[in-house]
Amino acid sequence: MSKVFVVDIDKCNGCHNCQVACKDEHCGQPWPPYSQEQPLTGQFWMKVKEKERGQVPVVRLSYIPWLCNHCEDPACMKAAPEAVFRREDGLVIIDPDKAKGKRELVDACPVGAVFYNEELDLPQKCTGCAHLLDNGWEVPRCVDACPTEALRYVEESEVDLSAATTLAELDGAGPRVYYLNYPKRFVAGLVFDPEVEEVVVGACVRLTSAEGTVREMLTDDFGDFKFDQVEADSYRIDVTADGYAAVSMPVDVRVLDRYVGDIALQFTDDRSARPTAAETARAQRAEAEKKWARLRASMNTKVTTPANFAVVCPGCGKKMNTNAEAGSIRCQFCKTDLTDLVKQKAAECAVKKTVAQA
């Protein structure tokens, strides 16, 4: 039984507590036989790296806690077997007494987890807080400090690591830091109709890999789409929507995430068969009114209409007080018929005055 580090990138909020806790534990204090003190600057045995992804306007920042992976077959140990040892619990330790002057250990680590302390003439790295574990601690300081459980130190046999990845640089070395939700690539874009200058909602977007694997989604209410956790590869995007000519384009995410920008769809059907802007607006208003009605019903609300309120006469522009209960209403100044206006105003005020019943 031995423990491994499990890092869930989706839970890491970049608070840096783990990084600070490591500094607090090791700066200014040696923990023999595992370490000499960590310098205040220049070394991060635990470091929260920031990975910027995408292009404006779709940009995402992922935080990646980074530390020695305590490999089963460590390259650092191969470089200086007399100065590096592996404990029974799997922690890899650079012996601070035997490693003096062994600068080659810095280059030996494929992920740059070893730092050189010029003042002490000593290579140094994460010890997994072996001194604390020896004294009854269940987890290292960094894990203890993590408020979101993004960082865990757990028995390997008690955690499902089937979806976890390890760092590619350490392939074959048996790294013992497992990452969940390690960021892959994303492909995002927006679909719009240039003729009416509107986004296209519900367009079908397909992402097809070179091997023919297909992922599919519909554009949302803003015409946006986003495929996340895509493997770094070349793909084809196909966009289709009723009444529009299909659009196809290649997209390469081997190096970077991609925001492909605005994809214009050309309408091919008879425009006259399409609802006009006014018809669409009426339909949307009717739908919104239905939603309001459902919401009011679900809130067990009552609608109150104020007895008196002011309206501005569209005929003369003068403001006058009126009463929603009145039947036919005319402007007291220019006699314009205000009946419809007052009814509309009363309805608007009624919605605004919706209150929840006790």
Ligand code: SF4
């Ligand atoms: S990550 Fe680097 S320093 Fe840590 S055990 Fe592996 S090779 Fe050694």
Ligand code: SF4
């Ligand atoms: S303490 Fe946890 S949440 Fe904060 S940066 Fe470190 S791993 Fe992420």
